[in-house]
Amino acid sequence: MSHLSRTLPLKRAAHVYLVQDQRLLLVAERMDDGSIFYGLPGGKAGPGESLADAAVRQVQVETGLTVTDLNFVSLLEGEMLTGTRNECYAIFGRFTAHFRGELNPTDPEVVGTRWVPFDEVMALVRYGPPPEVEERNPLIWVPTRDFLKGESRSYYPI
Known part of the structure; x- marks a missing residue:
């Protein structure tokens, strides 16, 4: 079987x-191994759901905030977690948006939210095992690192 098939x-x-005020909102989630993971609000799109609609829905559940006026920032795309049970082809959109409301997550996996100064965000990221957790793949965080430096590109191949 060839690679492309x-x-x-x-x-x-x-x-x-x-x-808000040079701070980025992160959500804290408990991972399967019990550790706390800080990540961007958002998540998986459902069948037939646009990335923008998924962003609005997921941010509402994970933070309690209502987001509007989404602006596309970048797309991250490619094969992830090759050779594991979570192997997939990933298409991840990144947006900015206006927001309103109070922080009040209703997602049971979210254990908190935190406004983090730009210069502290990357220090919260945990890389490494377990290998099947995409959020721990350093490539996933390159668009965020660039965004925080004001150097976003529109496309990032994995």
Whole structure:
């Protein structure tokens, strides 16, 4: 079987950079191994759902905030977690948006939210094992690092 004939499941997800006073909103989630993971609000798109619609829905659940006026920032795309049970072809959109409301997550996996100064965001990121957790892949965080430096590109191949 040639490399190109494999069929990989598609994973489409969208995350939003919510910014206030040079601080970025991150959500804290408990991972399967019990550790706390800080990530961008957002998540997986449902079948037939646009990335923008997924971003609005997921941010509402994970933060309690209502987001409007989404602006596309970047797309991250490529094969992820090759050789693991979570192997997939990932299409991840990143947006900025206006927001209103109070922080009040209703997602049971979210254990908190935090406004983090730009210069502290990357220090919260945890890389490494377990290997099947995409959020720990350093490539996933390159668009965010660039965004925080004001150097976003529109496309990032994984």
